[in-house]
Amino acid sequence: MTMTRIQCLAAVFGPVALALAATAPTPSDAAIDGVRGTSFNLTAKPAYISAPDGASIYSWGYTDGSTMQLPGPTLIVTEGSTVTITLDNELPAAAGNTSIVFPGHAVTAAGGEQGGLTREASPGGTVTYTFVADTPGTYTYHSGTDVGLQTEMGLYGALIVEPSSPAPGCTQSAYGHGGTCFDREYLFILSEIDLDIHQAVERQVAGPGPIELGEGPFASEYWLMNGRCAPDTMAAAGDLTLVHQPYNILPMMHPGDKVLARVVGAGRELHPFHFHGNHVKVLARDGDLIVSETDATALAGPDLYTIPSLPGGTVDAIFEWTGEGLGWDMYGHDADDPLEPHEDPADHGKPIPVDLPELSQMAFGGFYSGSPYLGALGSLPPGEGGLNPNAGFTYMWHSHTERELVNNDIYPGGMLTMMVIVPHWVDLP
């Protein structure tokens, strides 16, 4: 690329500003976007997805209607239910057969023809899968045919099994255990795109097949969260410019909320997923709740600041944040002001212990409110800030393999989003 640094920043952060100006007052809902039920009709078909550097990338994906999406529809089912998925193959004939596997579930397949891993739908054909969703948790589903190629092309999605009833004492939980209760939940499907593979497929799909990729080397140029590269990750869900990438990821919370992060490794690379702001407590891996060997009522997952996300693996973790122990009052209270919910009484009324430099000596982030205090706006030079109208504290949640924070040759982008913690007086949907 021959863009200058300034041009890159303008090109990449300009759309963020526009997207967030539009979405900030109405952030995405706390519930995970997806389809609920016991019976799903998925169709595999091609479309072009979009990257923020202007790339239009030929891909394959699933749809439960008519518009292909990447990742596929998030299937949300209830523990104990018998789930049926019917798959129609509308991929180009050169792609050959396709299928779906559901790791972690005992699947019965019907129709189609027998393939290596499961029964497959031939071009234009149909196959049906049935399984009992017997354990709550976060799972993946993906193509079981020519797996390396078809998942690279986008044939993957998440499957969420909710407990048959929430754990005692709460209204929402990831598992039946009370330690898995949450207030808000977000899904993070991590994946990559190797442009060379997608372009090679695009060149060959009009032919008779099979598709030949050569010997590589293969290397990704795009890194995705929920099918989008930053800053598109933070644009609105269902954004009309991202027709085939309907899912966004812009987590938000109040201090004291328990936020469930469902992290899915849907690609072929490992990603160290770093949470700014606080540790997360790992609840489960691959749908297995981690409990103490001596006391099944006690959780045993580690507290991490970076979750290693593994290909095909899932992690459920709880993030909490109150600002406890900062050593200063993050609301800027006077000592005789009332406490806010979840405020640390020990820090109440304590001033911030350092002076900030003069404005001319600093550079400012788009998410900076102009004030170090939560919920407070401050003066900024013209054109600075503006993405954080509720003066939340914002924390980057991203791949800590920083070379994945790019869109092809342009920084910033890739596998990152922001957690926005807003004061309790700001309503969240």
Next chain:
Amino acid sequence: MSLSPRSLSKSRWLLMPVLMCASGTAVAQDSSIYVQCPDTTELHPAGGDGIKCAHLVAGDGMVTMADDGERPMYIFSYAALPDDGPVVNSPDYPGWVMDEGILAANSPAPTLAIDEDDEFFLTLTNVGMAMRPDLADPHTVHWHGFPQAAAIFDGVPDSSVSINMGASLTYYYNAQDAGTYMYHCHVEATEHMQMGMLGNLYVRPRQNKLADGTNLSGFVHQTGNTYAYNDGDGSTFYDVEYPIQLGSFDPNYHDASFQVQPLPFASMRDTFFMLNGRGYPQTVDPDPISTVDPLGKEQVSQPISSLITADAGEVILLRISNLNVTQFNTIATNGIPMTVVAEDARLLRDDAGNNLYYQTQSLTLGGGQAYDVLIDTTGLASGSTYFLYTSNLHQLANDVENFGGMMTEIRIN
């Protein structure tokens, strides 16, 4: 592409004084270069050891790689200032900071080590990148993993503020949780981190300060004992500790930066694999490594040896962190097991109170992950040598030299 310090263009030499004079004559009170380090605070009204201060500069520099040593590599990073400077915030202080800070960057950055319950005032002065006068980059410090962080001190430029050239920003941390963390610049993170703005950071537990004779579930604490965590049972006791930070550099990227060329993000491919900013055999050099900067001044460039030594019978604590920006690494020992006691600055212990420590010969960690491991040298022969090395064996290389890279020695006295 080969380069040498002598190949500097005239235009760079002409631009240099502009930076160097930025604050040289300012009066301290009026200067944008100053340190905030109070004698007393709300939490420590009587002052004392609980208030810790440090002053880092951020800029550029050159390092010596482990291949032939003839080819300095350009980096961005932090540096500490010498001890013999003028009185902090005196009229001479800002000019001295600039003089000492320019081209002084270290790889890795200076190690930051404090105690639990410390209030830590960390001042960062951006001295500019002398070799890149075209850049006006601000810098930050991101204390990676700080629990219950405030956005203003988290060092993410998008979420808060970053400091411009010729100015200082003081970060404040109330250290409440012992453990092994790390720090780095978060401005244009892919670039500034590949360029080397990475350092070790850890917090020692308050258990170190217990009264002599305190009984820890049967383990009797003695004054001077050190522990990795507040374990309550002495199980993380150690005699000697070593921070070991994994990382790697892509020489083409660094050269492109030095030569003011478009930066190759998509083709970033690291070929120098390092522990604490050095490749083997540099890692076992006990002395600081210096490099002549482009102005002809010899500067300490890689101060931290990774040579691990212990007397037989001692317990070694390795604070292993990874700030690799391109890949995961596996780090292994040969012949002596590591006992993993903590991950990401948290003791491995379940909610029922059971220790979940485990023994292993290898750990795999990506950027932003850390492990604390203990190595008990009881029974090892005096004079024996073991290796701590990456079992990604192709990373036992210093670029095209195929014996070196991410490895060091554990020597038993």
